[in-house]
Amino acid sequence: MSVNYTVAIVGRPNVGKSRLFNRLVGQRISIVHDMPGVTRDIVSRDLPEGYTLLDTGGMGLLPGTSDTPEKIVSAVESQVELSILAANYILFVVDGREGLSPLDIDMGKILRKSGKKVLMVVNKVDSGVDGIDTAAFYKLGLGDPIFVSAEHGRGIDVLKTMIIDQRNEDVGEPEPEDPSKKVIRIGFIGRPNVGKSSLSNCLVQSERFIVSDIPGTTRDSVETSFTWNSKRGEDWHFTLTDTAGIRKNTKLDSSVEYFSRVRSLDAIHNLDVVLMVVDAKEGPTSLDKAIAGEATAANKPVVVVVNKWDLALEAFANEEISGFEEEKGFREAFEKGLRREIFFVPGAPIRFVSAKENLDIEKMLYDVRQLDKRHNQKIPTGRLNNLLQKMAIRMPAPKVDGRRFRFYYAVHTGNRPYRVKVFCNQGYRLGDSYKRYLQAGIVEAFDLEGCPIVFDLVNKKNPYVNEDEETKIDRSRPKPDTQHYYNPKERFKGGKRRKKG
Numbered sequence: 284m285s286v287n288y289t290v291a292i293v294g295r296p297n298v299g300k301s302r303l304f305n306r307l308v309g310q311r312i313s314i315v316h317d318m319p320g321v322t323r324d325i326v327s328r329d330l331p332e333g334y335t336l337l338d339t340g341g342m343g344l345l346p347g348t349s350d351t352p353e354k355i356v357s358a359v360e361s362q363v364e365l366s367i368l369a370a371n372y373i374l375f376v377v378d379g380r381e382g383l384s385p386l387d388i389d390m391g392k393i394l395r396k397s398g399k400k401v402l403m404v405v406n407k408v409d410s411g412v413d414g415i416d417t418a419a420f421y422k423l424g425l426g427d428p429i430f431v432s433a434e435h436g437r438g439i440d441v442l443k444t445m446i447i448d449q450r451n452e453d454v455g456e457p458e459p460e461d462p463s464k465k466v467i468r469i470g471f472i473g474r475p476n477v478g479k480s481s482l483s484n485c486l487v488q489s490e491r492f493i494v495s496d497i498p499g500t501t502r503d504s505v506e507t508s509f510t511w512n513s514k515r516g517e518d519w520h521f522t523l524t525d526t527a528g529i530r531k532n533t534k535l536d537s538s539v540e541y542f543s544r545v546r547s548l549d550a551i552h553n554l555d556v557v558l559m560v561v562d563a564k565e566g567p568t569s570l571d572k573a574i575a576g577e578a579t580a581a582n583k584p585v586v587v588v589v590n591k592w593d594l595a596l597e598a599f600a601n602e603e604i605s606g607f608e609e610e611k612g613f614r615e616a617f618e619k620g621l622r623r624e625i626f627f628v629p630g631a632p633i634r635f636v637s638a639k640e641n642l643d644i645e646k647m648l649y650d651v652r653q654l655d656k657r658h659n660q661k662i663p664t665g666r667l668n669n670l671l672q673k674m675a676i677r678m679p680a681p682k683v684d685g686r687r688f689r690f691y692y693a694v695h696t697g698n699r700p701y702r703v704k705v706f707c708n709q710g711y712r713l714g715d716s717y718k719r720y721l722q723a724g725i726v727e728a729f730d731l732e733g734c735p736i737v738f739d740l741v742n743k744k745n746p747y748v749n750e751d752e753e754t755k756i757d758r759s760r761p762k763p764d765t766q767h768y769y770n771p772k773e774r775f776k777g778g779k780r781r782k783k784g
Contacts, residue, residue: 288450289334289335289337289371289372290370290371290450291337291367291373293390293394294375295387295390299406300376302406302433303404303433305433307442307443308328327506329508334371334372334446335508367399371453372400372449373401374401375394376404376406377403377420379408382415382416382419383423395425400449402428403423403426403429406432407433407434409432417430429442465520466522468522468556469523469554469558470551470553471483471588472558472559472578473559473561473571474568477560477562477591478562478590479525479560482558482636483525486521486523487523488509507522508521513645524554552583555699556585557581557585558586558647559571559574559586559587560588561587561588562591563591563594563617563635567621567624572624579735582700584657584700584733585628586631586654587621589636592637593639593642617635628733630732632732632733634650660698664694670725674720675690678720680712683712688712688717691706693705701734704739707742707743708743710740713740721738
């Protein structure tokens with residue numbers, strides 16, 4: 284279904300907005316924590332019912348009440364105001380156990396004056412309305428409230444029905460999805476403060492994501508859809524995920540940061556193409572290598588994005604960088620060093636960009652589209668086997684426990700990622716370095732730069748190969764999987780036939 288209707292969840296801190304968001308979506312997307320101010324960006328999700336649901340940070344956050352600096356508090360509140368302006372329907376969440384607070388009353392006045400359609404959602408009503416002053420919630424003049432428990436699922440089905448009914452009343456039934464529109468799921472990953480949120484804002488062409496020089500500003504994995512109008516006159520459709528900066532486990536100061544890290548790593552598995560962001564001024568670090576390794580372990584294609592390249596150009600213009608006559612030579616040297624550091628991402632495109640100067644942003648998206656297209660090819664079985672045989676002859680596999688890995692036959696079985704079923708002698712003898720050698724050969728031979736190759740190894744004994752010739756075999760212990768074949772000479776002693784009688 285096409286999504287052209289927006290529902291925003293707003294309210295003061297710690298009333299259960301993120302838990303309600305997760306319950307309506309049916310997944311744990313927003314981080315839920317008792318500490319006020321955990322949600323900072325606008326977390327969104329396009330739902331199959333035909334609307335976009337937004338989870339916003341709490342309005343009225345007070346500096347000093349949490350670890351939220353004052354400048355981020357201001358940005359959060361501006362984001363909430365933006366979501367109210369963009370929303371067609373607003374879910375105003377209050378705490379049923381605590382009742383209305385002065386901040387609730389002030390927010391109710393703002394929402395009533397906005398002219399938006401508002402539904403008051405009284406949350407945390409876990410065991411019915413007994414003992415709750417229900418009349419107080421009618422005094423705000425926002426109509427009949429609905430009483431729910433996001434934690435236990437109470438009243439959620441009724442709330443979903445009310446949202447869909449309001450959507451259909453406002454804009455009609457949702458239109459069926461156009462199958463011809465290819466939507467590529469992309470996401471930025473990287474260390475904190477390398478410019479992921481700035482790049483995200485550059486793509487959606489709005490201040491959709493909070494940008495701050497304070498590392499760790501983004502905590503949730505924020506998802507939104509956008510269309511890029513290319514210079515070729517084409518519309519490119521994407522779903523973008525801006526993840527929290529991934530820190531080392533040893534530098535996580537709270538459970539919120541831990542869950543932010545876990546959520547960022549989980550988000551990688553839902554992407555079609557991963558955009559790995561590196562700081563141009565600092566270059567690749569050990570943490571960058573570890574993060575790239577997470578994308579590789581998830582078998583995702585990667586575009587390496589060197590952000591803040593405008594700083595490198597400025598330094599080159601001011602002759603702060605020596606040893607290169609022109610910027611092109613410096614760029615090539617940077618790329619060479621970068622490929623040496625992240626050698627386990629073979630053939631990944633590298634794009635030098637600047638979110639601040641809007642430098643080569645469209646070229647970055649073009650790399651994404653090309654990389655996505657490469658995943659639709661079919662690898663011919665004959666060419667694949669000829670290639671692997673030639674590679675094995677040119678460079679035999681190293682011996683493991685006295686024997687080599689032997690390849691017998693291979694066939695392409697799947698895409699996204701490319702899967703190759705390999706029939707071999709013993710799969711455990713295939714070491715990582717030799718596996719990368721074979722994968723790189725396939726990538727080069729079939730023009731699959733940046734596409735992960737996964738080997739599904741099947742152990743299969745080949746009767747035409749005598750592996751015993753490679754090394755001396757200890758025959759004192761019988762092989763458990765060796766079959767016994769009938770030998771007619773076993774009937775004779777000394778090779779002579781025994782005469783009967």
